[in-house]
Amino acid sequence: MSRPSEPASPALSELEAEAVRHRPAFGENAHVLCDNLVRIYKTEGVEVVALQGLDLLIDAGELVAIRGRSGSGKTTLLNLVGGLDRPDAGRVAVAGQDVTALAEDGLLALRRDVIGFVFQSFGLIPVLSAAENVGVPMRLARTPVAEREERTRMLLSLVGLADHVNQRPYELSGGQRQRVAIARSLANRPRLLIADEPTGQLDSQTGHQIMQLIRALVRSEGVTALVATHDPGLITLADRVLELRDGALSVADTPTPA
Template structure:
């Protein structure tokens, strides 16, 4: 993790410390799809910051650009214009290798579809990111055990996804997202396939994890009950951000 840049990531010597620097800074972000009269303007000059250790909920109607925004912040897509800084790193300055390392080491992703590997056990699924990083096997086993306990699945380590409920599968996915100790969690409708009660439990778990692990999180959701658990709510409307108290 690079910690010698200033708040803008430019190394300009402003003296801003890592603790003071926002985890995410978005500046005048634009993203369109298509061209001409048929162009869809998903984002129109979006700007906001996310402080460290905050759980931010992103709301908006279907097609409002929530997934587009999350993909840009996570380095899965590139904006037409604007600037994205994650943990002091300007994403536009990274090549594909740098973006891959960023996604592997500093960002954890949680998706609506869980994305677990069916033939692997819960423990093996959680350990996949650490295997990709070639972590020491003992370190990996200890971390997997800790994370499964953290999400309340210590007794389900040997079960495969098909043997777990939807809520349990999403808990495994949360544990997997935390495997490499990311600084930022990005979750796209993580409770979309769950019933209301299970979804609330998963969102409460994510809030607890953010605080216990010292992680920053951006969670896209349309569920009003879940929005109430966030530290802050940002709404996407007509390609712009509206902040709610």
């Protein structure tokens, strides 16, 4: 009596192919993804490689600090993540959206609704009050007036400027102006906050206060933050610190918990 034949075992090549099919995509669960980014600038016929094959994954709710010398590519990286520039190669995704695949109208919506920006130079409109500056993104998003005014008051209170709502930028100190800028960046409830040298024009004490504020807002508002800074005294407030050098990122150190 013949024995029933056993099913053939799958070949090694078939197992490998199956593993590849079910392998998680790189960074598929990350809140921010940079996959093999390349950015090259041409200046007077000379090519300058700002980023070369850069990879970065950031989880939701993380505060990640990027440090590096001037000209290392920190601002380039932030501009690519924020949809202000496009890479020569590679891919950027934020909150599940492929930034590199978006057309201009999609990028405008991303910057309006998903990403908040804080710049070294504050970027406030001089003729508008603190409250009016904070309200600008909500006007662009056509937020109803009552909701806009309520959120403006809440945000200015959150950053410690409840008594300065009607003052214009020239009536505020540098630290107060940056607080207004931070409140404005949160106006439309962004999922990612991008801050490029947010303490660069501030003294060390005020700069530390601003970084503490960003740290607190990441926790209270549930926002993810990507901050570029060259100040070693501020990076201890980050969850993770990365060094940008020669167009690529590496782990800089382990910050002391804030």
